[in-house]
Amino acid sequence: MPPSLPPLYPITLQHGLLLGAALFSVGLAGVLAKRNAIVILMAVEVMLNGVNVTFVAFAGYLQPPVLTGQVFAVFVIAVAAAEAAVGLAIIIAIYRLRQTVQVDKADELRG
Amino acid sequence: MVIPMELLVAGGFYTFAAAAIAGAISLIIARNVFHSALFLTLTLASAGGVFVILGADFLAAVQLLIYVGAVMILILFGLMLTPQDVELPNLSTPGQAISGAIVAAAIFVVSAATLLSAQWSGTAAEPSDVATTEQIGVSLFTTFVLPFEIASVLFLVAMIGAIVIARER
Numbered sequence: 161m162p163p164s165l166p167p168l169y170p171i172t173l174q175h176g177l178l179l180g181a182a183l184f185s186v187g188l189a190g191v192l193a194k195r196n197a198i199v200i201l202m203a204v205e206v207m208l209n210g211v212n213v214t215f216v217a218f219a220g221y222l223q224p225p226v227l228t229g230q231v232f233a234v235f236v237i238a239v240a241a242a243e244a245a246v247g248l249a250i251i252i253a254i255y256r257l258r259q260t261v262q263v264d265k266a267d268e269l270r271g
Numbered sequence: 272m273v274i275p276m277e278l279l280v281a282g283g284f285y286t287f288a289a290a291a292i293a294g295a296i297s298l299i300i301a302r303n304v305f306h307s308a309l310f311l312t313l314t315l316a317s318a319g320g321v322f323v324i325l326g327a328d329f330l331a332a333v334q335l336l337i338y339v340g341a342v343m344i345l346i347l348f349g350l351m352l353t354p355q356d357v358e359l360p361n362l363s364t365p366g367q368a369i370s371g372a373i374v375a376a377a378i379f380v381v382s383a384a385t386l387l388s389a390q391w392s393g394t395a396a397e398p399s400d401v402a403t404t405e406q407i408g409v410s411l412f413t414t415f416v417l418p419f420e421i422a423s424v425l426f427l428v429a430m431i432g433a434i435v436i437a438r439e440r
Contacts, residue, residue: 169397170281176325177386179288183318185379186295192371196304198349202311205342206295209318212330220326220398221391227406230327231415234407237330237337238422242429244342248349249437255353256439 176217183210197251197261201244208240280324287320304355308346315339326398329407 183206190203212233219229254266294313301307319334411419 170277171284171324171398172396173391173394174387175284175288176321178383179291179321181379181382181386182292183295183314185375185382186292186299188378189372189375190295190299192374193299193368198346198353199298199304199307201349202298202307202346205311205338206298206314209291209315209338212334213318213321213325216322216325216327216330218394221394223393223395225395225399225401227403227410228414230330230403230407231410233327233330234333234411235415235418235422237333239425241337241342242425244345245433246429246436248345249433251349252352252437261353261355 173217173221176220177214180210180212180214180217183207183213185210195262195264197254197263198248200263201247201251204247205240205244208236212236284321284324287317287324290314291317291321304350308343308350311346312339312343315343324398326400327403329404 187203187205187207187210190206191200194200194203215229215233215236217229219227219233222229251261255261258265260266291314294310294317298307298310298314301310315334315338319331319339322328322331322334
C-alpha cells in the first residue's frame, strides 16, 4: 500500500457512483424542463459529466487496476465537444430563421 | 499541524461534489442564460476536482482544458450570437417542469437504490494512485486504436458540419 494513503480511505466507489447518478438526474431535469435550446445543451453536458464521473469511479476502484473507464471518459469528452460544436451551429441556424432559441417556437415538423 | 490525509480527501470530495450538484441545480433554476453558463463552469470545474480525488489526474486536466476551456467558450459564443429581444420565462410550462423534475427524481432514486444495494465484486477499498497519463496514452494507441481513429473522423465530420450549418447563406 502506498504510504500517502491512510488504511481507511474515506471515499468509496458508492460515493462516486452516487455523485454520477445525481449529476445525471439533475441534467435530465434540465433537459426536460427548460425551453432555451442553449440551456438544454448545457444540461446535456451536465448529464455527460455525470456519466464521466461514473466511468472514472469504476476505473479508480477496479481491482486489478484497469484504466478502460478513463479511456472511455476521454472518448465521451471528445464526442461531447463535437456535439457542442454541431449543436450550437444548429441553434445559430435556427436563430437566423426564427430570431429565437426557444425550442417550443421551432415546431414546423409536428404532425 | 498536519491535516490528516483522510480528512483532506473526504473534505475535498464532499466540497467538490456539493459544488458540482449545487451548480447543476442553479443552472436549471437561473433565469438569466448567462448565469446558467457560469453555473455550468462551476459544475464542470468541480467535476474535475472529483476526478483528482478518484485517481484520474490526466482526465482532470483534460476536463479543465476541454470543458472549462473550449466548450464553455463555444457556449458563450453561442449565447452572444443569439441575443434575445424579449425575456421569456426560461422554464417551460409549469406542468412540463414539474413532470420533468418527477421523472429525473424517479431515475435518481432507482439508480441510487440499485447502486447502493449491489455487491461490487472485484473493486478495491481505495482508488489506485499511480500516474495515469502514460497508461491512457498507451491504451489509446494499442487497444483502443480503432475508436481513436473513428473519433478523429467524427471530429472532421463535426467540424465540416458545424461550418456548413452555421454559415451565412
